[in-house]
């Protein structure tokens with residue numbers, strides 16, 4: 001198996017969707033499973049390492065003084081079928097949107113509401129990507145990978161992944177210690193479209209689709225996303241910077257007493273999810289720019305943008321100011337969705 005090229009002082013500008021002009025001391029692209037032992041050797045010798053997919057959920061605070069391992073493992077294989085499902089194994093480095101298109105072309109349902117989410121397949125389980133009423137876990141079968149310290153391969157089933165809202169075991173106890181090499185999805189034959197999200201139903205009505213197919217749902221989601229979210233190729237961003245906070249029903253009622261228009265979505269008998277974008281907008285941040293360097297997107301307050309020449313620290317300072325301001329205004333603490341890659345601890 002061909003050895004990979006190890007590069008020094010490698011530019012990461014094209015490998016983070018904030019478009020930050022940062023460098024990795026050492027970098028290599030892991031392209032084949034046959035290179036994993038060599039990769040483990042490099043990782044275990046590195047003073048610090050970072051596994052990187054598409055860089056669409058990271059914020060670099062500066063150059064990365066360590067080894068960046070870009071996960072480029074490709075591959076698509078149907079590994080099983082039953083009367084209602086197809087089981088598709090995808091290499092961790094496959095592009096998520098290409099996987100969505102591949103499934104749609106074959107008529108396999110489950111991923112259409114997750115259309116156009118940037119990034120790779122291998123990163124999708126890390127925060128259990130979700131959009132428009134669907135999460136990765138709804139189509140997840142299992143994943144395979146390797147423990148970085150021991151080199152042992154391991155399979156994680158759905159329960160072991162402990163998926164939650166933008167959360168999984170890979171953000172907690174297994175954080176940074178496990179390299180996901182492939183993900184197997186359980187896709188539906190004759191899938192019924194998921195239309196629970198009002199924005200999707202509304203878009204389908206606009207498109208005059210009274211009996212929508214999964215392809216129509218994907219088209220609708222793409223149209224909404226293109227309208228609402230800045231394209232990282234034009235304006236650096238990492239999608240939602242914060243998670244939507246989950247508060248107790250009592251806390252939500254007291255917020256509503258103050259602000260009758262406060263939106264909230266009941267997620268259990270005792271908890272309500274509040275859109276973080278609304279809180280940020282109400283605190284006066286929507287559309288604000290910090291010296292023309294970075295700012296809060298004018299259409300979607302949950303998205304922080306690099307307006308051209310921001311540093312990671314500029315964006316981090318903005319995020320910190322927003323958290324303080326929302327806390328002061330509402331007594332609610334926003335939690336970051338984006339992974340901040342800081343200097344060594």
Ligand SMILES: Cc1cc2nc3c(=O)[nH]c(=O)nc-3n(C[C@H](O)[C@H](O)[C@H](O)COP(=O)(O)OP(=O)(O)OC[C@H]3O[C@@H](n4cnc5c(N)ncnc54)[C@H](O)[C@@H]3O)c2cc1C
Nearest residue numbers: 051053054055056057118119120122123129130180238239
């Ligand atoms: C415009 C825009 C819109 C977005 N919309 C959504 C959305 O609707 N819903 C949503 O959930 N997210 C959304 N995101 C966030 C992002 O697309 C997802 O989190 C995506 O899964 C990140 O994939 P990535 O390959 O870019 O991961 P990266 O940013 O490269 O990495 C993210 C994390 O995963 C780790 N990681 C990556 N690959 C592996 C691997 N193979 N093994 C182990 N660890 C790994 C990294 O170390 C890092 O901690 C959006 C981002 C942007 C820029």
